Amino acid sequence: MNTMKTAAAAVTGARHLRTGRNGQDAAAAWTGARGGAIVVCDGCGSGASSEVGARLGAQLVIGALAARLEAGGEAADPAMWASVRAEIVAVLGRIVDAMPGDRARALHDHFLFTVVAGAISGEEVAVWAVGDGAYAIGDERRVLGPFADNQPPYVAYDLLGDPPVAHLELAAPRDRTVIVATDGIAEIGFDALAIDRALQHPDALRRQLTVLARGSEAMDWEARRVMRTPALLQDDGAVAVLRWS
Secondary structure: OOOEEEEEEEEOOHHHHHHOOOOOEEEEEEEEOOEEEEEEEEEOOOOOOHHHHHHHHHHHHHHHHHHHHHOOOOOOOHHHHHHHHHHHHHHHHHHHHOOOOOHHHHHHHHOOEEEEEEEEEOOEEEEEEEOOEEEEEOOEEEEEOOOHHHOOOOHHHHHHOOOOOOEEEEEOHHHOEEEEEOHHHHHHOHHHOOHHHHOOOOOHHHHHHHHHOOOEEEEEOOOOEEEEEOOOOOOOEEEEEEEEO
């Protein structure tokens, strides 16, 4: 790997914009001398403040991956991902224990979030996920979910004694590009994104998502009416991209 480029962005979807709710998705990216990593997190829709967990979770995951990859960890090693998960859960547990009230309620209100993360080091690329979302490794694309009753698993369930099974896929680095996304992006598909342009400017990806999350209006003067086109991105959306040469 001679060079690596990343892009990561999250925006509030049209439905939440209409109702004045905060966006519940988050994204983060990192590159270093020994590899690179990306992650997106999606907060539980019924949680009162799920954006807290999603944003914190994205930073915890990317920080844990960066530390391990820089220390010589391998993206293809399931044990590395297990240790990342254990660290995230331990941090969440300490935060919840410091909060007043019922532990399960605190988790539900703040810390139920899905994770889709990708990393590269050495001769392997890996994508690791708990919950729904989507990812692409080169030309291969995969959607995770939907789950029964629209209830995906969450990493925080580890703290309730019900740890969900994680998804892990390994691939060869010749694929050159890894994309991870939340389920809002999975609904519209990766073809709606201009990935090459997103990697050319640090704010290009956020701008793309912002346009997708807003509808448009045009005046039909002959019919004397306003033509409204609904936003393509109705749900919140987060995307992160990692490309190397």
